[in-house]
Amino acid sequence: MHPAAVDGDRTEEFPVAEKPKRRLGRLALMIALPLALVVGGALYWLSLQGKVSTDNAYVQQDKVSISSEVGGKIVEVAVKDGQTVNQGDLLFRIDPEPFRLQVQQADAQIASAQANVTALQNSSALSGADISAAREDIGFAQAALNRQQALWNRGFTTKADLEAAQHAVAEARERLRAAEARQAEASAKLATGAQVPGENPQVASGRAQRAVAELNLARTEVRAPVSGRVAQADRLQRGQQIIQGVPVLTLVATKSTYVEANFKETDLADMRVGQPAEMTFDAYPDIVVKGHVASIGAGTGSEFSVLPAQNATGNWVKVTQRVPVRIAIDEAPPREMIAGLSTDVTVFTDGRKH
Template identity: 70%
Template sequence: MAEADPGTIERDTVSVPADDAAGPVTEKEPASRVWRRRALMFAIPLILIAAAAFYWAGLQGKAVTDNAYVQMDKVSISAEVGGKIIEVAVADGDTVQQGDLLFRIDPTPYQLQVAQANAAIATAQANVTALANSSDLSGADISAAQEDIAFAQANFARKDALYERGFLTKTEHDAARHAVAQAREQLRQAQARQQAAQAKLATGSAVPGENPQVAAGKAQREVAQLSLSRTEVRAPAAGRIAEADRLQIGQQLVQGLPVVTIVRESTPYVEANFKETDLADMRVGQRAKIHLDAYPDLELEGRVETIGAGTGSEFSVLPAQNATGNWVKVTQRVPVRIRLLGKSPRQLIAGQSSEVTVYTDEGK
């Protein structure tokens, strides 16, 4: 075996089968599929961008909120006089008109007050008649006192002359003088009684031509009659009854305590709480659309009637105090009142949730 040349390196050659050397055979992908995949890769982002742009453009000139509720004016009814309920004429859900009877309070105590006032008037009128016919007012006592004075003075003059001549004692002379003074005092008392009687019959500027005692009795009767009329509680406005379950026969009512509510369905409106950042272009009178959660297919038209004078938190029972070290800024909500245009074809209920869109590009 010949020696290898040291300057050369022998390599072993490995024979590879023809099939293995070729490797796996793949089919060539069609060009249409490649282009379709590339088109999708570019189209999806473009569609998303276009949709976002379309959505953003749709929001321009509008202010939308779903923090909105149907509201109606409510009248809380309370008894103006206290007493026991003896009749209830309404129930929850009833529709009433202005002046309809709601409930009645026991009138007996107030009927007695009217009778008591009538008695006081009769007493005052009797006193007036007695004073008008009394001797104090007629002047008879004054005339009698004046006659007594004249007689006492004449008697004193005679006794004074006898006393000067020494035919009368000093005691008798002093008694005659005392009789004159006593007669004058009786005249003064009679005149005082006449003035007092005239004062009792006098009329003041507040009630000219009528005795004050009689006028006081009539005023007392009017108060009693007013209280009696208030035992029948009637509807101050038309609407639907709510919370009537608190009216129970035999229940003792407290004056001024609300016991039933009338919801005025004739004047519904929507109170929408918009973010303060939505108010830059909002104006009174702008058009609005309302969609109710209860009636998805119903669309109502409205107008911005008022924009609140303060945020919702400003008028809360416990307003937020932001003067703290952990203060976090929160976007505030401002109540906006939307007046409905026309009558809704479906019944509206106070408190219904809704979505409001205000077109802020109008009326700028």
Template identity: 70%
Template sequence: MAEADPQISQENADVQAAAPQKRSIRPLRIALMLALPLAILVAGVFYWLGLQGKVTTDNAYVKQDMVAVSSEVGGKIVDVLAHEGDMVGAGDVLFRIDSEPYQLQIAQADAAIATAQANVTAMENDTDLTGVDIAAAREDIAFARSKLERQQALWERGFTTRADYDAATHAVAQAEEAMRQAQARQTEARARLARGAAVPGTDPRIAAAQAQRASAELNMRRTEVHAPFAGRVAQADRLQAGQQVLPNLPVLTLISEDSTYVEANFKETDLAQMAPGQRAEVRFDAYPDLVLRGHVASIGAGTGSEFSVLPAQNASGNWVKVTQRVPVRIALDEASPRALIAGLSTHVTIYTEEGE
């Protein structure tokens, strides 16, 4: 028998040595294939459990109460005491408007008061009011009647003419008519001096002139525009000396930093377990390391679309259901070490399993 080929014998030995190694690699691959989906499943379960008992949204922004400050009177700005970014206190003067036109209005009102007082004095001393004309008319009536009596006696005796008798009768009628006219003028004069119930004890003309002066004084005071509350000045680019101001046209914006809160817009599907008083955490995009505690102050009375300028008309034929957002007000329970600026983006988490 011929001897076996040494090369073939060596290959058989290599195959026999590699067989156990292949059998050990196959279970490892199977374990890895099973471990990866299992790890993903476990991670998903932990993530789902982490979401239970809380709702989150990143559609939330810092809000602060703000007022557009305007002047109630028109005129030229002559003095500016507040500038962009300044902190002002309640009642501080922000700017002043030229007061000279309103000083002239006060002077005109004083003149109107003096004129009204002079007119009242003249009417009080008018002869129609004093009754002089009435007294004179009474004397004329008495004289005319006595003359008529004499003419009547002479007429009965035949010592006078019919013309003289008729003239005496006519003189009595004229005197009585003059008496009625004098009484009417006196009544009219008293009516002109009457005091109305709205301003008892004061002549209406004088009261009107006094009201005109009070209005001029009010406009004079309004030439100084004061801060309605303490806050920071913003949008003051139109606040320049020499600028012409129109009444009720905003000149600057005053932001109250003491009224900072967060308005978070949650999906309507997140509201089932949400209630005022629940604890909240607020994170800020501008300050990644800052986390502030807060609580749910209130839940909006309507969705954002309901309060929009053009609400959606879902009665149309081409209707697509969109998950609505409801504004939720988050009150901050602690002061921020960093400046909170109106409009900053935030991330809000509400813990719904905690009661009020």
């Protein structure tokens, strides 16, 4: 209540100054609010020191495109999409019958080459019988020629008989040269080269063709090169004709999980390989996984893009580049990691384990 003065029948009130407590409260509020903002900003700034973060990060896993090294018809599919397989497990099988026939054909070629070798080894050309016979013919023809020459000198023979004897000697000598040539040819066919010493080249060629046929036969069974999960297996159907070298499914190597984080170039000043890191995942918000910096990219993302930026233009605008940083996972996550999951990564550049 305000104090009042009484003057006859009229009462008059006089104003009183505000209470000191209200003025002090307003003053304290005016001081405390800016101070709280300053302290909060300082604490936030301090919390950002010694670490850098990015939400431009994704779970990565090595992916192997599976294709067949031989073409043919699929006769068996042993996996389905999402199935976990171990290294060496059968994925699918191609019809092996054409390749078995190729093995049999190679066996026939080897047998034919071996028969030819045996025939050459037992041939008269190689044994020298033809050469011996030719030499005997030369001796006989030469003796006949000598008799005709003596008779010619005494005038008891004709010139025709003498020339016939001379012709017989020449023919015998030609047969000797032909026999020697056949022997040399047979020896050459049985000779072995420096690349396959001790084995006939035709036999070696047949064995090489058989090895190729056996390899192609073994390749009709397509097996997992690494352990992982099968993806895109819906493209495999029995009876489908597969083309050599064309990928038909993908194998995701789950044991090679890591995170690829794209940091701004301004965040790399204090970042080093080996620094600890923490990762959270949009799919699993309650999980925090520890890791460390495994490597820092050799170039920015734009540097390795299919169409790199051309900055030598008049309308160039500077854009902060991002560098891929590989984060290794140090502990087994409690949930299964899936390639491509969005991730938040924090690297502690002060080196402390948080």
